[in-house]
Amino acid sequence: MPADPPWWTRAVVYQVYPRSFQDSDGDGIGDLGGILQRADHLADLGVDVVWLSPIYPSPQADNGYDISDYTDVDPLFGSLAQLDELITALHARGLKLVMDLVVNHTSDRHPWFEESRASRASPKRDWYWWRPPREGRAAGQPGAEPTNWHSYFSGPTWELDEARGEYYLHLFAREQPDLNWENPEVRHAVYAMMRGWLDRGVDGFRMDVINMISKDVAPDGSLRDGPPLPGLPYGDGTGSFLCGPRIHEFLQEMHREVFAGHPEQLLLVGEMPGVTVEQARLFTDPARAEVDMVFQFEHVGLDFDESKWRPRPLRMRDLKASFGRWQAGLADVGWNSLYWDNHDQPRAVSRFGDDSPRYRRDSATCLATLLHLHRGTPYVYQGEEIGMANAPFDSIDDFRDVESLNHFAQAVAHGEDPEAVLAALRRMSRDNARTPVQWDGSPSAGFTTGTPWIPVNPDATEWNAAAQRADPASVFAHHKRLITLRHTDPVVALGDFTMLLPEHDELYAFTRRLDGAALLVVCNLGASTHPLGELLPEAVAAELVLGNLTDDGDPAVLRPWEARVLRPVD
Numbered sequence: 001m002p003a004d005p006p007w008w009t010r011a012v013v014y015q016v017y018p019r020s021f022q023d024s025d026g027d028g029i030g031d032l033g034g035i036l037q038r039a040d041h042l043a044d045l046g047v048d049v050v051w052l053s054p055i056y057p058s059p060q061a062d063n064g065y066d067i068s069d070y071t072d073v074d075p076l077f078g079s080l081a082q083l084d085e086l087i088t089a090l091h092a093r094g095l096k097l098v099m100d101l102v103v104n105h106t107s108d109r110h111p112w113f114e115e116s117r118a119s120r121a122s123p124k125r126d127w128y129w130w131r132p133p134r135e136g137r138a139a140g141q142p143g144a145e146p147t148n149w150h151s152y153f154s155g156p157t158w159e160l161d162e163a164r165g166e167y168y169l170h171l172f173a174r175e176q177p178d179l180n181w182e183n184p185e186v187r188h189a190v191y192a193m194m195r196g197w198l199d200r201g202v203d204g205f206r207m208d209v210i211n212m213i214s215k216d217v218a219p220d221g222s223l224r225d226g227p228p229l230p231g232l233p234y235g236d237g238t239g240s241f242l243c244g245p246r247i248h249e250f251l252q253e254m255h256r257e258v259f260a261g262h263p264e265q266l267l268l269v270g271e272m273p274g275v276t277v278e279q280a281r282l283f284t285d286p287a288r289a290e291v292d293m294v295f296q297f298e299h300v301g302l303d304f305d306e307s308k309w310r311p312r313p314l315r316m317r318d319l320k321a322s323f324g325r326w327q328a329g330l331a332d333v334g335w336n337s338l339y340w341d342n343h344d345q346p347r348a349v350s351r352f353g354d355d356s357p358r359y360r361r362d363s364a365t366c367l368a369t370l371l372h373l374h375r376g377t378p379y380v381y382q383g384e385e386i387g388m389a390n391a392p393f394d395s396i397d398d399f400r401d402v403e404s405l406n407h408f409a410q411a412v413a414h415g416e417d418p419e420a421v422l423a424a425l426r427r428m429s430r431d432n433a434r435t436p437v438q439w440d441g442s443p444s445a446g447f448t449t450g451t452p453w454i455p456v457n458p459d460a461t462e463w464n465a466a467a468q469r470a471d472p473a474s475v476f477a478h479h480k481r482l483i484t485l486r487h488t489d490p491v492v493a494l495g496d497f498t499m500l501l502p503e504h505d506e507l508y509a510f511t512r513r514l515d516g517a518a519l520l521v522v523c524n525l526g527a528s529t530h531p532l533g534e535l536l537p538e539a540v541a542a543e544l545v546l547g548n549l550t551d552d553g554d555p556a557v558l559r560p561w562e563a564r565v566l567r568p569v570d
Helices: 032-037 039-045 080-092 111-118 184-199 247-259 277-284 316-329 360-372 402-413 418-428 465-469 475-488 490-494
Strands: 013-016 049-052 096-101 158-161 166-169 204-207 267-271 293-295 377-381 496-500 507-514 517-524 543-547 563-567
Touching (some): 032 039, 032 080, 039 080, 080 096, 096 267, 184 247, 247 277, 277 293, 277 316, 316 507, 360 475, 360 517, 360 563, 377 475, 402 418, 465 475, 475 490, 475 543, 490 507
Parallel strands (some): 013 049, 049 096, 096 204, 204 267, 267 293
Antiparallel strands (some): 158 166, 496 507, 507 517, 517 563, 543 563
8 A cells, every 4th residue: 555545545435326315306216306415414424435326317127227328317316417516515525426337238228229239230230249049040049049148137148139130148137238348439438428427526436347348259259158057047157257358458448548647536446246356456456557446245145055045144254254355365455345235235234233123233333343444445335324124025016126026037937935035035135225215204214205116114213314313322323433433543444454263153353453553353243242351361451442332341241243443452
């Protein structure tokens, strides 16, 4: 790390999923006007950056991650003028704004795709991945798709366009055709768009599945099949598109074309499913000029088997091994992003903590302490700061997410028990993260004066921001203290990391050290008490810098879901 470390080493990012944050016009859908209304909440929390999930024009097949115009704001969310107002309001409060950038794919309603599919002679014919049927098969026949790849949203990754007589590639929904980054015209159109947003005052980008933009294409233009997936008629194509052969070349070109020489120090975050520690060192090495940090998915893949719809209990030592590996791997080069929650993950207090009435507050604050005291940039997902939990979805009719709905339909069609499928959805569906933010205890939780696009979690009567804002023992107040500690103590921002008790099943302990100063962090991730005096004697006499439980306990005993940030005594 340089002598003057980048500003984001001591920053905390807050993710806003606009559809569910705050509705200002009563249509039941969150919008830019709503974010403006809640800007003081963000400033009061103390975060430094607001990351805005997509607000671009979109048919909303994947809640805005299917973009039909990269240069405007969807009327559903407001207008460019309101976005300008939001940028100004956030900057006035000392906050930066990062936009979500989705350039692996567009919507099938994007003019680029409409022109591409119009004719094989179109000037944009090669802006997307068009391929003929598999040799020896007629278009539309089962198995005629150019490869056997399985889509992230169920079914094949290829959709037949009957008028053109060819298939187009979509790694996600069929309404999300993949852009062909092998075509330099595509890349430079994307770069021009990005420069336009920076000129508007945006402070950086979170780049959606950016490590999928390079496909492993043979000299003859073909793509290869992947190994068969058990129980499915499809194969695993990830070997052909995760961190493909030109990914570093593309990101370095993007950096040169868009970010190099910019007067402001921007934030560039790459979402990279399947990325390894070794790959992340390359992506985040400042000398390579690619991205500042990556979102990796290793720790959110530890509590299920072959797919997230087959959940199993998390072994805490697996979590420690994963976090510890990433802390060590990026200790001397690059930087970590730190998160429990986002718009694609179930709520952390339900997934990694204990959302029972007895331990919900304590486990939410314990998990927050653990995360924020690691080395890296913490991300707070909307509602996490008040301990929002998974929702009690009654039936499939309560779900809205295309991934969840597709999985339910496919699983039931293949003979699975609908109730068992629903149980997995309740635990792992992305809709858990998308219920409206709980601002107060009113019927719609202060989110809207209309009917919410997805039901409000009924626990909003008790768990809401209004009830917590003035309570010094609340989850919200604890997040404020954690964020302040990162801002004020260089050890939290820049200190090195050493894991302690790696084999313990419930205690998660580590040290942070910088220039002779040290912090000892001890977290009990379970409902049992533990003899801290026997396990970590140095913790008993240490000075308490920050704790998550409100009453004083025995210094030699760590209580259920207790977290302590300690300063060892010399």
